[in-house]
Amino acid sequence: xxxxxxxxxxxxxxxxxxxxxxxxxxKMLGTPIEVNFPDVEVISVEEILDTAPDRDKLYxxxxxxxxxxxxxxxxxLLPESSxxxxxxxxYGRKLDSxxxxxxxxxxxxxxxxxxxxxxxxxxxxxxxxxTALPSVPDVAxxxxxxxxxxxxxxxxxxxxxxxxxxxxxxxxxxxxxxIFGTLLILFEPEQSIKGVFRKK
Numbered sequence: 001x002x003x004x005x006x007x008x009x010x011x012x013x014x015x016x017x018x019x020x021x022x023x024x025x026x027k028m029l030g031t032p033i034e035v036n037f038p039d040v041e042v043i044s045v046e047e048i049l050d051t052a053p054d055r056d057k058l059y060x061x062x063x064x065x066x067x068x069x070x071x072x073x074x075x076x077l078l079p080e081s082s083x084x085x086x087x088x089x090x091y092g093r094k095l096d097s098x099x100x101x102x103x104x105x106x107x108x109x110x111x112x113x114x115x116x117x118x119x120x121x122x123x124x125x126x127x128x129x130x131t132a133l134p135s136v137p138d139v140a141x142x143x144x145x146x147x148x149x150x151x152x153x154x155x156x157x158x159x160x161x162x163x164x165x166x167x168x169x170x171x172x173x174x175x176x177x178x179i180f181g182t183l184l185i186l187f188e189p190e191q192s193i194k195g196v197f198r199k200k
Contacts, residue, residue, distance in 0.1 A: 011166070013124055018168035018183055020123035021116045025170060025180070028115075029089055032173035033180060054079070055145035058098055062113025062139045063151065066121055068131030072163070072187040073155070074120065076113040082180050083141070086112050098141050110139040120183060155186075163188060 018035045025033045060083040063075035078086070080098050087093040087101075091108045095101065101109075114137050121132045140147050155163075168183040 007164075013128055014166040014168060014185055016127045017120035017123040017185075018170075021120045021168075021183060022170055024115060024119045028112075029085070033170050034173055036169050036171060056143055058141065059083075059144045059147055060098060060109045060113075060139070060141050061147045061151070062110055062117070062137050064114075064117060064137040065135045066132045067135075068125075068133050070130060070132050070187060072132075072185065073160075074117045074134065075151070075184040075186075076116055077144070077147075077182040077184065078109070078113075079179070079181070083109055085180075101141060106139055106141070109141070110137055113137055113139065116181075116183070120185070160186075160188060 015035075022033045022035045058080040060078040060080070061075065062078075063073060065071075065073050083098050083101075084095055087095060087105055087108055090112065091105070093105060093108070095105070098105075114134075117137065118134060121134055124130065125132050140150070155161075163186040166183075166185040166187075168185070169179050170181045170183065171179050
């Protein structure tokens with residue numbers, strides 16, 4: 001379906017986008033944020049749940065679709081501690097738990113996700129001269145297992161059953177054990193990866 005060279009190109013694309021998102025987050029928080037990458041893989045939608053860490057912990061989740069020369073889904077996973085950090089740093093909201101979030105807080109998390117995902121897609125588009133336009137993002141707060149189960153059902157309803165998955169971890173500098181968030185980029189290998197390769 002896609003070969004090793006294709007994967008290498010997609011990895012370079014993702015690296016550029018993720019580094020740009022980390023730079024934006026660094027400026028917003030005033031804390032250096034770095035990126036690292038687990039392995040790139042072609043996965044089924046069902047496997048997204050199987051690879052999820054901390055399934056019973058609370059997370060914030062922002063996702064959007066993107067389309068153009070490439071089609072896919074971009075999502076941002078934020079552990080509860082990171083959501084609380086975002087709300088305090090950007091909006092002056094001090095909460096004990098994300099269970100206490102109101103509509104304004106949800107809008108704040110959505111906006112942060114929109115900024116980070118948008119910076120990723122802008123870097124991707126500008127560096128490789130392609131088009132990847134995001135939709136309006138959605139946001140959810142719940143246990144990670146529930147979030148990803150609902151997310152998987154959405155993808156399957158759209159007949160997205162097999163995807164190229166890139167997981168980009170955003171980590172505070174010198175704190176690889178404390179992941180601030182994870183960017184999850186899902187490309188459709190059959191229909192839209194070719195859009196990238198035609199441009200090269």
